[in-house]
Amino acid sequence: MSTPPPDDTPVTDTDAPVAPTARRFETLERYERLWLRIGVAMLVVFAVLTGFEAFRNATLGTHGMTAIAPDKVSSTKPFDKPGTFENKDGSWSAVAVAYRYGFLPKGDLVVPEDVDVKFQVASTDVVHGFQIPGVSNVNMMVLPGHVSEVTQRFDTPGRYIILCNEYCGASHHFMVAHIRVLKKGEDPANPPPLEDGTAATTSVVEGAGSEHAGMSGMDHGDDA
Numbered sequence: 001m002s003t004p005p006p007d008d009t010p011v012t013d014t015d016a017p018v019a020p021t022a023r024r025f026e027t028l029e030r031y032e033r034l035w036l037r038i039g040v041a042m043l044v045v046f047a048v049l050t051g052f053e054a055f056r057n058a059t060l061g062t063h064g065m066t067a068i069a070p071d072k073v074s075s076t077k078p079f080d081k082p083g084t085f086e087n088k089d090g091s092w093s094a095v096a097v098a099y100r101y102g103f104l105p106k107g108d109l110v111v112p113e114d115v116d117v118k119f120q121v122a123s124t125d126v127v128h129g130f131q132i133p134g135v136s137n138v139n140m141m142v143l144p145g146h147v148s149e150v151t152q153r154f155d156t157p158g159r160y161i162i163l164c165n166e167y168c169g170a171s172h173h174f175m176v177a178h179i180r181v182l183k184k185g186e187d188p189a190n191p192p193p194l195e196d197g198t199a200a201t202t203s204v205v206e207g208a209g210s211e212h213a214g215m216s217g218m219d220h221g222d223d224a
């Protein structure tokens, strides 16, 4: 027949742009080497940073936190009187003790709105958690032997739940507490009743923190 034969001419080197191909591979290799170097450099940087942190924590011994003997919590200030109080600088402290299965103080922690609240929490036994979900960044592990600290400002008054979020035993899920953030003008030492009418308790510790702590001549109702 007269059909032309298929073009089965073998591809020869002369058809391929030899020089550009070689250059393209060289470029790829150059980027690959560059990225490999960046990767290795990052590994080294991270290893050094991690190592430095580990060394620092190991030398400090307490991960930068205050140490406290778990069996001495109840006799160590300020944990001998868990509760809240105003500091000299106008901030507030909220001191709590975590134990199986609850928190001290027994009643609500009471603090004003729009002030820095410095939480200090210690455990008398095992690892607990201290978390105020939803409204704050307060979310700590409470390790026996250490004082866990975090500062939080509450800008919305209300009553918020505090949870233990570390499994600590059979009744872990019963381990809850509350914090009340009072409106401006309300007295933490003499808080208004709860929304459901329940008489409120105060957590304000008289005489703690500063000379301002026992403010407004409140009656703690210790005889109640």
Ligand code: CUA
Pocket (backbone or CB within 6 Å): 099, 100, 101, 127, 128, 129, 164, 165, 166, 167, 168, 169, 172, 173, 175
């Ligand atoms: Cu304490 Cu879970």
